[in-house]
Amino acid sequence: MTTAHELTKNQALVFNTLSRAEGPLSAYTILDQLRGDGFRAPLQVYRALEKLLDYGMVHRLESINAFVACAHPHNHSHNHGMIAFAICEKCGQVSEFSDDVITQRVREWTSQNGFKQTKTTIEIRGVCAACGTA
Amino acid sequence: MTTAHELTKNQALVFNTLSRAEGPLSAYTILDQLRGDGFRAPLQVYRALEKLLDYGMVHRLESINAFVACAHPHNHSHNHGMIAFAICEKCGQVSEFSDDVITQRVREWTSQNGFKQTKTTIEIRGVCAACGTA
DNA sequence: TGACTAATGTAATAACATCACATATCGAGA
DNA sequence: TCTCGATATGTGATGTTATTACATTAGTCA
Missing domain, CATH: 3.30.1490.190 (Ferric-uptake regulator, C-terminal dimerisarion domain)
Structure with missing residues (x-):
């Protein structure tokens, strides 16, 4: 059973944005929503997304260039x-x-x-x- | 049984480029390969690809933003x-x-x-x- | 011919993603 | 505590992929 990942500030901001969203968001939409929190460049979003994808907390939808929070709070173990x-x-x-x-x-x-x-x-x-x- | 589609000049150029390629090509790679044939803008490629996708002669690989000629010379009928x-x-x-x-x-x-x-x-x-x- | 439709040409712009480099933050040891 | 290394962050520039807008050309058919 995996314990929740410790997210950094930027990772948490991006993840919360995706979690609150109704549907998938593009990286640039996330960026815009986080301008108030000090985000200024795409890379801040992409870097956070990269980690969140690693952790299995977020999925990338290739066909629409967008990202969603993972729907299942499943343990991210193998298999x-x-x-x-x-x-x-x-x-x-x-x-x-x-x-x-x-x-x-x-x-x-x-x-x-x-x-x-x-x-x-x-x-x-x-x-x-x-x-x-x- | 569908008969072969009549391709326009640009469609034929794009299709031939993809057919000759070893693997998938990006739209801009296709564009570069067709500069000698008078291609000057991405839209010329994208427009041709759109039709070829319609006809089922080409596939788009979403995960790598690239295009391939369809491997099966199957009739593009239903089913x-x-x-x-x-x-x-x-x-x-x-x-x-x-x-x-x-x-x-x-x-x-x-x-x-x-x-x-x-x-x-x-x-x-x-x-x-x-x-x-x- | 005239009028309609499909295809084309071209420039500009939008949307998506990464590179390169500087700076900061934090934990593990000496 | 200090210092080193690893990770995270900030920022501008650039690279890559795709579309919008508008003008023109070519083919079809009444």
């Missing part, structure tokens, strides 16, 4: 599967889920092909239930 | 599953594959959650067999 994201293009909401079958299937492909996987991105774009019926 | 990409971070080579189980699993999640999927990205980053043993 969890790949995470998929469903991103609504109307409202921006992101649902995070993990599927063992998909994880397994990807692992099969990689092992059969001698591919050493380091990171996997699964992002589903579309329209969420709420927006679809609206 | 094919989601495509996954394994991207080698050493040599840049991309392997493309399609897995029915993964496709099925994603469809199950989306239908259970009322999510209307429009596009799905599956990208595996890592080191390919050739580079791993080298």
Whole structure:
């Protein structure tokens, strides 16, 4: 069981900003929201994000160049599967889920092909239930 | 059975560039390779790519902001599953594959959650067999 | 012809990310 | 306590990726 990471000031500011947000935020949006707290340059955000990604507290959504706080307060120990994201293009909401079958299937492909996987991105774009019926 | 798309001059130039390439290329790399053919601005590349993506002749790799010619000369009719990409971070080579189980699993999640999927990205980053043993 | 649509050319700008270098903060030992 | 090393931070400049806005050209078809 991992204990919570000690965050530095900037890391905490960035993480809190993401946690409070409704949906994913771009690095520059985070920067703007933290100008009042003394942030002045993109690198301050990117550096904090880098650590938070390391710690597994934040995810990067590659398909929209944005970041979200991790939805699951899971212990960040080893052995969890790949995470998929469903991103609504109307409202921006992101649902995070993990599927063992998909994880397994990807692992099969990689092992059969001698591919050493380091990171996997699964992002589903579309329209969420709420927006679809609206 | 879809017949080959009639490509415009710019579309053909961009497609040929991607086809000849060993691996994925960024839009700006394509631009540089086409300066001799009269290309002068990024938009010329992006516009051609947009069409080629529509036609299914090219894929975009979201995790590395690059583009590849589609590996399968498959007919681009309906009914094919989601495509996954394994991207080698050493040599840049991309392997493309399609897995029915993964496709099925994603469809199950989306239908259970009322999510209307429009596009799905599956990208595996890592080191390919050739580079791993080298 | 005229009018509509698709494709193109070009410059400017926006959005996203990193490099390079200086400075500060903090803990582990001498 | 002092000093060293590691980590974190501040800041400007730059690099990279993508789009906006507007003008022009080319093809289609009534």
